Amino acid sequence: MDKLRRVLSGREDNEELGLTAQVLDASTLSYSTRVKWFVICFAGGILCSILGTALLFLPSGLKLFAVFYTLGNIAALASTCFLMGPLKQLKRMFEPTRLIATIVVLLCLVLTLCSVFWWGKKGLAIIFCILQFLAMTLQSLKEVFSNFANG
Numbered sequence: 034m035d036k037l038r039r040v041l042s043g044r045e046d047n048e049e050l051g052l053t054a055q056v057l058d059a060s061t062l063s064y065s066t067r068v069k070w071f072v073i074c075f076a077g078g079i080l081c082s083i084l085g086t087a088l089l090f091l092p093s094g095l096k097l098f099a100v101f102y103t104l105g106n107i108a109a110l111a112s113t114c115f116l117m118g119p120l121k122q123l124k125r126m127f128e129p130t131r132l133i134a135t136i137v138v139l140l141c142l143v144l145t146l147c148s149v150f151w152w153g154k155k156g157l158a159i160i161f162c163i164l165q166f167l168a169m170t171l172q173s174l175k176e177v178f179s180n181f182a183n184g
Contacts, residue, residue, distance in 0.1 A: 062115070071115040078108030099149040099158045103142050106165055110138070131175050137168040 062070070085101025088094045114122045126135045145161035148154045 067115045071112045074108050074112035074115060078105040078112060081105035081108060095155050095158060096149050099145050099162060102162050102165070103145050106138075106142060106169055109169070125176075126172075131172065134168060134172045134175055138165070138172055141165040141168050 081101045082105030085098040085105065088097040088101060091097065117125070125131065141161050141164045145158055145165060148157040148161055
């Protein structure tokens with residue numbers, strides 16, 4: 034079927050395509066598949082955040098909270114890669130108008146884990162989790178207002 038599609042589209046040989054074009058051709062997802070994986074990844078992120086919050090009340094729950102909350106935020110960030118693609122996502126995240134928010138988000142993700150595992154500072158971990166939340170909110174609001182302004 035693939036060969037028939039190549040012949041009908043005028044491309045009889047895959048060797049005519051560059052390596053990048055071959056990879057992109059093989060890895061394209063349909064819109065419905067992208068939406069499904071976005072929902073799965075985003076729901077997994079929410080579930081991790083809720084689980085982390087529930088584990089907060091265990092004796093060593095702060096470490097678990099920090100890990101699950103951070104994983105939840107990483108999953109939420111990764112979920113949008115399914116909607117727009119990873120390269121476009123990274124380009125948009127590092128645009129000059131979003132650069133500070135992106136750096137703060139990534140820095141807070143790393144510093145939360147560092148404060149729990151290497152520095153052993155529980156209060157600092159809570160502060161970085163709060164900063165994660167605020168930075169992710171800022172990043173999301175910038176995205177919403179950017180999409181609203183562009184029509």
